[in-house]
Amino acid sequence: MSANARISAITSRIVERSKPTRERYLERLQAATSRGVSRSILGCANLAHGFAICSPSEKDALAGDRVPNLGIITAYNDMLSAHQPFETYPAIIREAAAQAGGIAQVAGGVPAMCDGVTQGQPGMELSLFSRDLIAMSAGIGLSHNMFDAALFLGVCDKIVPGLVIAALSFGHLPSIFVPAGPMTSGLPNDEKSRVRQLYAEGKVGRAELLEAESKSYHGPGTCTFYGTANSNQMLMEIMGFHLPGSSFINPGTPLREALTREAAKRALAITALGNEFTPAGEMIDERSIVNGVVGLHATGGSTNHTLHLVAMARAAGIQLTWQDIAELSEEIPLLARVYPNGLADVNHFHAAGGMGFLIKELLKKGMLHDDVRTVAGQGLQAYTIDVRLGDNGTVVREPAPQKSHDGKVLASIETPFQANGGLKMLRGNLGKAVIKISAVKPDRHIIEAPAIVFHSQQELQDAFKEGKLNRDFVAVVRFQGPKANGMPELHKLTPPLGVLQDRGFHVALLTDGRMSGASGKVPAAIHVTPEAVEGGPIARIKDGDIIRLDAIRGTLEVLLDAATLADREPVTADLSDNEFGMGRELFAPFRRAVGTSDHGASVLFH
Numbered sequence: 001m002s003a004n005a006r007i008s009a010i011t012s013r014i015v016e017r018s019k020p021t022r023e024r025y026l027e028r029l030q031a032a033t034s035r036g037v038s039r040s041i042l043g044c045a046n047l048a049h050g051f052a053i054c055s056p057s058e059k060d061a062l063a064g065d066r067v068p069n070l071g072i073i074t075a076y077n078d079m080l081s082a083h084q085p086f087e088t089y090p091a092i093i094r095e096a097a098a099q100a101g102g103i104a105q106v107a108g109g110v111p112a113m114c115d116g117v118t119q120g121q122p123g124m125e126l127s128l129f130s131r132d133l134i135a136m137s138a139g140i141g142l143s144h145n146m147f148d149a150a151l152f153l154g155v156c157d158k159i160v161p162g163l164v165i166a167a168l169s170f171g172h173l174p175s176i177f178v179p180a181g182p183m184t185s186g187l188p189n190d191e192k193s194r195v196r197q198l199y200a201e202g203k204v205g206r207a208e209l210l211e212a213e214s215k216s217y218h219g220p221g222t223c224t225f226y227g228t229a230n231s232n233q234m235l236m237e238i239m240g241f242h243l244p245g246s247s248f249i250n251p252g253t254p255l256r257e258a259l260t261r262e263a264a265k266r267a268l269a270i271t272a273l274g275n276e277f278t279p280a281g282e283m284i285d286e287r288s289i290v291n292g293v294v295g296l297h298a299t300g301g302s303t304n305h306t307l308h309l310v311a312m313a314r315a316a317g318i319q320l321t322w323q324d325i326a327e328l329s330e331e332i333p334l335l336a337r338v339y340p341n342g343l344a345d346v347n348h349f350h351a352a353g354g355m356g357f358l359i360k361e362l363l364k365k366g367m368l369h370d371d372v373r374t375v376a377g378q379g380l381q382a383y384t385i386d387v388r389l390g391d392n393g394t395v396v397r398e399p400a401p402q403k404s405h406d407g408k409v410l411a412s413i414e415t416p417f418q419a420n421g422g423l424k425m426l427r428g429n430l431g432k433a434v435i436k437i438s439a440v441k442p443d444r445h446i447i448e449a450p451a452i453v454f455h456s457q458q459e460l461q462d463a464f465k466e467g468k469l470n471r472d473f474v475a476v477v478r479f480q481g482p483k484a485n486g487m488p489e490l491h492k493l494t495p496p497l498g499v500l501q502d503r504g505f506h507v508a509l510l511t512d513g514r515m516s517g518a519s520g521k522v523p524a525a526i527h528v529t530p531e532a533v534e535g536g537p538i539a540r541i542k543d544g545d546i547i548r549l550d551a552i553r554g555t556l557e558v559l560l561d562a563a564t565l566a567d568r569e570p571v572t573a574d575l576s577d578n579e580f581g582m583g584r585e586l587f588a589p590f591r592r593a594v595g596t597s598d599h600g601a602s603v604l605f606h
């Protein structure tokens with residue numbers, strides 16, 4: 001079944017807009033695939049270096065071009081609870097590949113930042129840039145050109161988007177994403193946030209706060225809120241980069257290992273040496289990208305994907321815009337309530353029916369393109385499943401439940417939680433911005449209040465502690481854009497602004513920076529473009545100006561006449577503190593080269 005008329009029309013518009021870049025991309029891809037098995041063009045010395053550590057039988061196999069070789073790109077480190085399980089994956093994959101008559105080599109590693117460790121810290125100013133650096137790093141691994149397919153081991157925020165950019169830059173290769181799964185449920189996310197607000201008010205100390213945080217983040221796996229990392233898993237499944245049912249199986253379980261082994265065997269089966277050749281750059285097309293956006297809206301996914309999906313699409317020559325994302329939001333109902341959009345976590349979401357139920361429901365109403373290619377084959381019907389471990393350690397897939405196992409977490413398409421998706425675009429005399437309203441109560445969808453201007457998160461936190469913010473106001477936190485300081489997440493503002501909102505004040509955030517995918521209850525107009533350091537209108541706002549943020553009409557304005565606003569000189573800021581320390585001096589070229597937020601805030605594509 002093809003997608004309904006409205007979604008198909010948006011897709012057709014994207015196809016038309018992308019024609020020049022998509023055609024050039026596909027020409028390059030076909031030229032690469034026409035050269036046959038990649039390593040066959042390597043010289044003897046190149047090849048000898050490439051398989052120097054292999055066994056004699058592996059060398060024989062690799063010297064020919066009949067045995068497929070998998071290139072593993074791993075984002076393993078002990079810093080990300082979500083990536084720590086990857087430590088053992090290469091050995092599992094090598095064994096599974098050998099059992100299936102193939103070979104697997106770790107082509108390279110990529111850096112992976114934990115936004116939870118760096119949240120509110122200087123390191124966060126490297127976070128967004130790390131996405132493009134991850135793409136470049138993965139490219140270094142794959143540029144050895146020894147491989148017939150790639151396996152990507154990555155989960156978190158910037159890592160999956162960076163790896164997708166790499167996979168599409170090497171679009172002549174089939175690629176499968178291999179996740180490690182969510183942490184088991186610990187202290188509920190809303191209880192964690194309640195303790196944070198108590199700490200922000202000085203009602204509990206660090207000991208109580210650390211105890212709550214440690215009970216929430218307590219072991220291997222992805223943090224269980226529906227932030228960017230878990231939005232990534234949803235995207236990889238709905239866009240066809242995961243095998244069906246892979247996204248939300250906990251690490252360290254037999255089913256998780258069975259899925260990893262299956263991914264290795266499937267990657268061998270979809271190389272050019274087999275009969276199901278599925279190069280990633282052909283598999284992912286405009287329909288796949290639209291399916292990703294649909295999934296984002298239907299689940300209340302991370303606002304960061306208004307940056308990452310745009311950049312990921314560009315890597316395949318596809319031009320996705322915020323307008324496309326906003327118009328799709330009007331068509332797609334909210335079907336999942338996972339924190340911060342509800343009280344449940346991703347384990348509850350999976351138990352309620354998870355991705356299989358979600359995709360089945362969206363397909364019922366033509367809200368997804370079913371005529372897409374995936375690593376599992378043709379179409380998304382294969383993804384409307386529930387997955388379990390079979391008797392002999394294999395993966396068994398059965399039809400997804402007809403009804404949600406928990407209607408408070410996962411709704412049917414007939415009775416959605418909200419008629420449209422959580423992500424909207426705002427426009428007005430302050431430029432363009434993004435807002436996620438799926439976690440904002442309806443009485444906060446319109447905020448009109450005086451501006452209070454800050455040039456850092458710390459300034460706002462200090463003003464809160466000094467009791468200066470007990471009022472209605474719009475916090476204008478500027479000089480947080482990609483060119484200013486790498487566009488950090490300002491998630492540390494969630495507790496103080498949440499306290500003020502709970503006290504009954506009408507507050508909102510307006511920033512050229514980002515928020516965490518885990519932010520949610522306070523209305524926030526984020527990714528404001530043009531940014532302050534580029535002289536954008538946000539740099540002309542003064543304390544006391546009346547700001548109107550209207551998420552219903554999709555407008556963002558400072559209530560000044562055009563002449564008054566134009567007569568004001570945009571203020572500048574001293575950003576010297578953001579140029580050194582914690583590696584920030586290494587990223588000056590990125591700050592200079594990065595494009596605008598509505599084009600993905602990328603140094604790779606403008």
Ligand SMILES: O=C(O)[C@H](O)[C@@H](O)[C@H](O)[C@H](O)COP(=O)(O)O
Pocket residue numbers: 114115116117119157226227228229302304489491515516517518
């Ligand atoms: O976009 C995201 O989902 C966030 O970057 C997330 O990955 C980050 O880790 C949050 O900071 C976690 O939330 P807390 O900071 O509230 O633990």
Ligand code: SF4
Pocket residue numbers: 080081082083113114115116117156157221222223227229
């Ligand atoms: S979800 Fe966020 S906090 Fe959790 S491991 Fe990943 S990057 Fe770190």
